[in-house]
Amino acid sequence: MRRSPSSSQLRKASRDDSRRWNLLTALQAIARHGTVSRADIARVTGLTRATVSSLVAELIAEGLVHEVGVGEAESAGKPPTLLAINGDGRDIVALDLSRQPFQAAIFDLAGEITHREVADAPATGDEAVETAIRLAETCLAASSNPVLGLGVGTPGIIDPEGTITEAANLDWHDLPLRRFLAERLGLAVSVANDAHVAALAELRATDGADTLLLVTVAEGIGAGLVLDGALHSGQHLSSGEIGHVVIEPDGDRCRCGLVGCLETVAAVPVVARRADGSHDPASAANAGRRLGAALAMVISAIDVDRVVINSDLARVDGYVDAVADELTARIHRSRRPHLSVSASEVADPVLAGAAAIVMRDELGVILR
Ligand SMILES: [Zn+2]
Structure with missing residues (x-):
């Protein structure tokens, strides 16, 4: 028979849980705000100054946070010590x-x-x-x-x-x-x-925008959809799996077993290379138009304005324009002014x- 924990064990467990929760809250505040004082952390978390001091001492002892200098004094008091995430x-x-x-x-x-x-x-x-x-x-x-x-x-x-x-x-x-x-x-x-x-990384790099579709075109094609600041994973954690949707039933057989998947006409391996190893612009533009055509239904269904392309192909002249032009031409006029298609500026x-x-x-x- 399983013994139920004694009340003192329960009290200890819940004390540990709330301590851990407060530690994570303080760490999150420091990570989000970059450089902060203990008073700042108390202000943004609602924790008391004494609690924050004790939590910060623990985070410093763990090596997760370090002191990085002094800030400006708010009044006649002494200047506050500033804290930041300890990169090392x-x-x-x-x-x-x-x-x-x-x-x-x-x-x-x-x-x-x-x-x-x-x-x-x-x-x-x-x-x-x-x-x-x-x-x-x-x-x-x-x-x-x-x-x-x-x-x-x-x-x-x-x-x-x-x-x-x-x-x-x-x-x-x-x-x-x-x-x-x-x-x-x-x-x-x-x-x-x-x-x-990749969509989460893109979200961190965008100012203000909290809804976007990040399309990754590499060996395969996939998308990450961020809605109102949260990744939409889908009912089976497979949202954005657009690479194996058949768009050319008379086309080539795909590695997945189907015929004519989007990947067979628009993924990086189908784009021709030139003698110097770079991607051929005409071939890249053709792949871009096929992708733009496929995205028209996606964009229209979910009503998202911001499309970001994460791909080596985005560095090829004309590729992103080809995606944008084909996508724009295929969606309703009322949506066109709001749509933005751009290359990801996030490194890796x-x-x-x-x-x-x-x-x-x-x-x-x-x-x-
Ligand atoms: Zn396939």
């Missing part, structure tokens, strides 16, 4: 599996990339899992601070346990990626869809988003 307090390893070969980076707690790695060669299937593990291990070896966790942005449909239900381009089916990585690497692992994490959005989900999962910090 922890490292976060992030993997971007949306591109071949896979990419990795170490982020510090302040969100800066301090180290990069690229896999030796493209990989799919079991080899892709081993490649991801090797990349993460190389980053762990290069890390000079305690590692908070590993964040992974991967193509495919991912369940809440971090199992890849289906990632056709990597030939992964029912792959418990999060568990594999956590067991092999011995650290906390967060796994999420590449387009979803999948890596940045993968690091952000580790901050969220391990520290409860959601940056905006």
Whole structure:
């Protein structure tokens, strides 16, 4: 028979929970506001000054926060000590599996990339899992601070346990990626869809806009939809899986088994290369028009004004214009003045988003 906990144990548990909640609240306030005094934290969180002082002492002892100087005195009092997230307090390893070969980076707690790695060669299937593990291990070896966790942005449909239900381009089916990585690497692992994490990174970089569709065009095509500041994951965590919608029933067979998916006409591998290795502009524009045509129904259905393209193709002359022109031509006139289509200005959005989900999962910090 299970014994119920004694009342003193219950009191202790709830005291620990509320202490932990307050710690996360204080940490979130510091992360969001950049540089703050203890009084600022008390003001924005509603916690007492004494509580904040004790919480900050604990965050400093943990190495998550440090003192960075003094601010201006509010009245005749002494100037307040300013606090900020301690960038060197922890490292976060992030993997971007949306591109071949896979990419990795170490982020510090302040969100800066301090180290990069690229896999030796493209990989799919079991080899892709081993490649991801090797990349993460190389980053762990290069890390000079305690590692908070590993964040992974991967193509495919991912369940809440971090199992890849289906990632056709990597030939992964029912792959418990999060568990594999956590067991092999011995650290906390967060796994999420590449387009979803990229949308979170894009949201952080936009001023004010809290609704956007971030379309990632790489080996595959996926989208992340942010509505009113929150990622819309969908009823089966597969929102934005537009790459395997059939748009050309008489077209080429796709890696997923269907014929004529959007990816077969608009993903990066179908865009021709020139002799110097760069993407051919005419071919890129053609892929852009196919994408724009496919997005017209998406945009019209959800009524979103801001479309951001995350792709190497966005650097090719005429590509983003081709997406925008085709999309604009296919939607109702009343919507056209509001629509904006632009290239993402976030460097490495999948890596940045993968690091952000580790901050969220391990520290409860959601940056905006
Ligand atoms: Zn397909």
